[in-house]
Amino acid sequence: LDYEEGKGWHNARIVPYQPISLDPAAKVFHYGQTIFEGLKAYRTENGKISLFRPDMNMKRLNRSNDRMSIPPVDEALGLEALRQLVLIDQDWIPDAPETSLYVRPFVIATEPALGVSPSQQYKFMIILSPVGTYYAEGIKPVSIYVESEYARSVVGGVGHVKTAGNYAAGLKAQEGASALGYSQVLWLDGVHRKYVEEVGSMNVFFRIGDKVITPALTGGLLPGITRDSVIHLLKHWGVEVEERLISIDELVQAQKDGSLKEMFGTGTAAVISPVGSLHWKGEKLMIGDGSTGELSARVYDTITGIQNGRIEDPFSWRVVVE
Numbered sequence: 001l002d003y004e005e006g007k008g009w010h011n012a013r014i015v016p017y018q019p020i021s022l023d024p025a026a027k028v029f030h031y032g033q034t035i036f037e038g039l040k041a042y043r044t045e046n047g048k049i050s051l052f053r054p055d056m057n058m059k060r061l062n063r064s065n066d067r068m069s070i071p072p073v074d075e076a077l078g079l080e081a082l083r084q085l086v087l088i089d090q091d092w093i094p095d096a097p098e099t100s101l102y103v104r105p106f107v108i109a110t111e112p113a114l115g116v117s118p119s120q121q122y123k124f125m126i127i128l129s130p131v132g133t134y135y136a137e138g139i140k141p142v143s144i145y146v147e148s149e150y151a152r153s154v155v156g157g158v159g160h161v162k163t164a165g166n167y168a169a170g171l172k173a174q175e176g177a178s179a180l181g182y183s184q185v186l187w188l189d190g191v192h193r194k195y196v197e198e199v200g201s202m203n204v205f206f207r208i209g210d211k212v213i214t215p216a217l218t219g220g221l222l223p224g225i226t227r228d229s230v231i232h233l234l235k236h237w238g239v240e241v242e243e244r245l246i247s248i249d250e251l252v253q254a255q256k257d258g259s260l261k262e263m264f265g266t267g268t269a270a271v272i273s274p275v276g277s278l279h280w281k282g283e284k285l286m287i288g289d290g291s292t293g294e295l296s297a298r299v300y301d302t303i304t305g306i307q308n309g310r311i312e313d314p315f316s317w318r319v320v321v322e
């Protein structure tokens with residue numbers, strides 16, 4: 001789909017995957033005016049293909065567009081494009097549980113102009129790629145490095161939207177953590193350097209005592225669709241969920257007094273990723289006994305079960321693509 005000032009979005013088309021040609025002065029290269037989304041298409045037990053809450057992705061895409069001064073995309077058209085593309089590529093989804101087709105909608109600013117101002121031309125594209133089972137050997141806890149040097153976002157910035165620069169800015173910290181053997185970085189807020197926000201591409205949840213706490217949407221973290229689903233599910237089960245500021249000191253204290261029972265990340269890629277330990281200021285903090293917590297496992301089974309049609313979908317999250 002193309003955009004031109006005065007003409008709006010036009011020329012919707014589906015073409016075989018291929019390289020595209022852009023002017024070297026295209027604004028996306030210089031000023032990072034670009035946003036993206038990520039979702040998955042699953043094969044359900046009856047062989048049909050399903051998407052998980054795709055309307056939420058289209059809404060978030062337009063919130064990202066708005067923050068980056070990109071004109072909004074028609075959400076119904078975007079959803080129809082998802083439907084058609086997933087049907088065309090459905091043979092790429094093997095009939096095996098938890099394999100899926102990753103779908104990446106994105107917008108780039110294509111106007112060739114060197115001044116810093118919103119582009120007058122854009123392209124909205126959707127590419128798809130099959131992905132294997134995330135947990136080939138069963139769901140397994142990860143260890144996470146709490147970042148104290150770099151920050152990912154600040155109040156008033158772009159941490160709450162999916163724009164490329166957020167991820168580029170995180171690479172340095174991610175590299176450092178990987179070199180030390182940690183799989184992800186846990187970001188603290190960029191102002192007080194104190195409140196826990198999210199990990200690289202996941203939101204985070206903590207089970208402390210009999211409550212579940214997740215960082216509030218302060219503007220510094222992405223409102224994850226899996227996060228929203230997990231909050232709904234936990235409340236549906238009668239679990240007390242608090243969305244609020246939670247400091248790293250509170251977490252360390254809860255770990256020391258034994259009330260921090262579980263921690264897990266939530267995101268489209270892994271759905272649920274249990275966290276076995278946190279590294280903070282030279283200290284390794286075990287979460288519970290370091291294995292996958294009971295609630296983490298139950299949430300994982302339920303959400304993946306809804307996605308692949310194994311269990312009932314009381315919230316109408318599963319959208320069957322026909």
Ligand code: PMP
Binds near residue numbers: 267
């Ligand atoms: N935070 C960030 C920075 C992310 O990139 C993602 C992945 N989109 C998430 C959280 C989780 O969001 P979702 O559950 O919508 O995949």
